[in-house]
Amino acid sequence: MKMNNADYARLLSDTAALIEISGGNTFRVRAFEGAARTLSKLPVSVESIMDAGTLTSLSGIGKSIAQDLISIRATGSFELYDTLRADLPDHILDLTRVQGLGPKKVKALYDKLGIGDLDQLEAAALSGAIAGLPGFGQKTQDNISREIERLRRVGGRRPLTLALMIAQPIVEALRALPQVQRAEIAGSARRWRETVGDLDFVAASDDPEAVMAAFVALPGVQEVIARGPTKTSIILAGELQADLRVVTLDQFGALLHHFTGSKEHHVELRKRARARGLKISEYGVFKIDAADGDPPVASRTEADIYAALDLPYIAPELREAAGEIEAAERRALPALIELADLRGDLHMHTTASDGRHSILEMALAARAFGHTYIVITDHSQSSTIANGLDPARLRQHMLDIDAVNAQIDGIEVKKGIEVDILKDGSLDLPDDLLDELDFVIASVHSNMRQDRDTMTARVLRAVESGHVHAIGHPTGRLLGQRDPFDIDIEALIQACLKHRVALEINAGAGRLDLKDEHARLAAQAGLPLVINTDTHSAEGFAQLAFGVGVARRAWLEPRQVLNTLPWDDMMAWFAR
């Protein structure tokens, strides 16, 4: 059985959860969690590190866990994990997904009532058996019933794009309150994580009670699940949870920082603070022996917080405990790309295939957006459902693009195609016709369930063809709808480097493909990327921001993204 880093990481994090439920040492739990996190963020395969014999050089992996990993490779498991598994029901970890149930309560439910999965938990709550347990009561039982129902309805995390559509009007409503001096979206949405579990808002005000009252009165609030003097949690229509914290303006930076996370970033920062005789809370950075009422060392802005720890400001997108604190320490943080750095969009559709607007309409909208060039890349003939272009229609399309260029200034409209990579890796249009175009994006749109070797060979054939500039949405995933197809990303990156083909970060709200880790991997290998919307309408150019979010999470600087360059400079990279 072939195991990847995520498989190893999952075994370790499950082990952490099982130790916790069985009442083991908290710090041992944290050790397994830390090791799991290290593996899940590792840019190379853990097995290659095993082969090199340097496992214990990884942060959070000592002798013991290194042995466990070696055992996992050989047998698929390790002793501690097997022992814990044997002592507890198979599905007990599902119980911790219920909001309000942590390890202690799960353990009590199992010990006292033999509850080992969600169905048994639901039945016990319904029968009233839970309310009688020590430490549990009627309210806890009701909450469990409600949370199980909610879990069954919505499951896990929502796409960022959807969450932001809900969060934007809320933050604007908060800002519009006379009592509010500042309000921001925090949490994983501010870090541009591709999915979010809930929404976090922070606000500065001298009258928190008024802000809370307005928050719970927002349209679409289904339920108030917690309400204290500084913190309120609500459930919005659509089952999304939203939390709001309010502090005074001079504490706002500390609060924003605290609520932006990630949790792991904070754990590392707080360790660093302790080593300097400081401690960090949502109210600021304090001397470790500070008494109540002592003023903070820093609290007003996020930059002040970092400065108090002798660090430069770290952008939210980097706060994932993925090496950013070390990089900050070395003053080696990337100068992250921004939306304004992009000069053009290399992937879009018009009414010639499955888009909603004409070449002219797209060009005018792109110019208004601020682009200086775009490439029109309609579908090729095999994508019949998308009205793909055959050679004759493509030739007419090229003439139509010339006509638009003659008609408007301020933007160059380039001729391109999104050519299908067919089942066997051949391209969907004749080579000589492709070579007449300014820019060729090759994408997989069919037979997506090929096995890893077949799919990798298929896309590599397109990369090696000599007629392609970029690979579009390289893993084919649709967020929440379709898994990525199985392809060897590392092999793809190497082939692209050799043949001077760029990989796309497709900014389409439903795609975000490549994803952040893969984009970072490509850039680390020296391969530049392109960020495109793949928009099918004139309103879609703004989605580029989502692609920039992915790029920033991938630590990309402008120089690593080709469409930050003027057209001719960009094309120079492809010269072969």
Added chain:
DNA sequence: GCCGTTTTCGGCCCGACTGTTTTCAGTCG
């Protein structure tokens, strides 16, 4: 179980809120 400018032992991030309790444990982020 991991780690080390407090280094091979003794630490390991911090506070808000709920619910079940009469002073606090558990959970969450």
